[in-house]
Amino acid sequence: MTGATPAPDLSVYLVADAGQCADAGRSVPETVAAAVEGGVSAVQLRAKEAGTEEFIALALAVGRVLPGHVPLIINDRVDVAVEARERGAQVSGVHVGQGDLAVEHVRRFLGAEALVGLSAATEAQLAAARDHPGRVDYVGIGTVRATGSKGDAPPGLGIAGLGRLAAGSPLPAVAIGGIVPDDLPGLRGAGLVGAAVLSWVCQAADPRQAAQELRSAWDQGAA
Ligand SMILES: Cc1ncc(COP(=O)(O)OP(=O)(O)O)c(N)n1
Ligand SMILES: Cc1ncsc1CCOP(=O)(O)O
Numbered sequence: 396m397t398g399a400t401p402a403p404d405l406s407v408y409l410v411a412d413a414g415q416c417a418d419a420g421r422s423v424p425e426t427v428a429a430a431v432e433g434g435v436s437a438v439q440l441r442a443k444e445a446g447t448e449e450f451i452a453l454a455l456a457v458g459r460v461l462p463g464h465v466p467l468i469i470n471d472r473v474d475v476a477v478e479a480r481e482r483g484a485q486v487s488g489v490h491v492g493q494g495d496l497a498v499e500h501v502r503r504f505l506g507a508e509a510l511v512g513l514s515a516a517t518e519a520q521l522a523a524a525r526d527h528p529g530r531v532d533y534v535g536i537g538t539v540r541a542t543g544s545k546g547d548a549p550p551g552l553g554i555a556g557l558g559r560l561a562a563g564s565p566l567p568a569v570a571i572g573g574i575v576p577d578d579l580p581g582l583r584g585a586g587l588v589g590a591a592v593l594s595w596v597c598q599a600a601d602p603r604q605a606a607q608e609l610r611s612a613w614d615q616g617a618a
């Protein structure tokens with residue numbers, strides 16, 4: 396027996412975007428609860444327009460609807476993650492991009508057990524992620540194709556391009572950007588450990604069904 400924590404299941408990774416949920420006329424917790432019922436295995440909370448207290452309250456509310464086995468990851472804001480934990484939420488970690496707070500600081504605030512994700516879009520960024528002093532647990536690589544969900548998203552690489560990057564990645568990699576269920580078997584086959592999705596779920600008429608489509612497409616991609 397070792398005391399190692401098992402790697403989290405990032406296979407169907409919902410990035411719950413507060414703005415997109417509001418545009419769809421649903422609350423974030425409602426969207427997340429439905430998506431988890433549909434088979435989402437990890438949730439990142441992204442609230443670009445929220446004030447700090449609002450973001451913390453949202454993290455607490457989302458934490459209340461999440462089953463214990465589904466990690467809650469906060470987008471960008473280590474302060475929100477720390478304070479939400481302080482107030483009782485089970486926050487597993489934080490996802491940061493190349494321009495956000497550096498991973499070593501995120502790690503210092505959250506501790507050795509936290510799950511820390513970093514965005515990477517080039518071989519150089521992947522190599523830097525591997526050697527990062529703060530320890531990166533997984534990388535988010537994108538985009539698969541152009542998306543309206545992020546104004547400054549990197550260019551679309553296609554599944555083959557993303558697969559080439561992932562193959563050279565020393566860290567577990569999830570794909571992001573423009574992903575729809577039909578992409579999941581190819582992404583899984585190319586060695587990605589998961590697919591991160593915003594609009595497919597957040598803007599869906601039925602987020603539970605949208606998540607189910609992702610789950611069954613991922614499961615179908617098993618060798
Ligand atoms: C899983 C995952 N991968 C990449 C990103 C993008 O993060 P970042 O580059 O910091 O962009 P914002 O999401 O902060 O706009 C992500 N959020 N999740
Ligand atoms: C946050 C983020 N980072 C790169 S693309 C993207 C948005 C992906 O959203 P969608 O799944 O709607 O294309």
Ligand SMILES: [Mg+2]
Nearest residue numbers: 471491492495
């Ligand atoms: Mg960011």
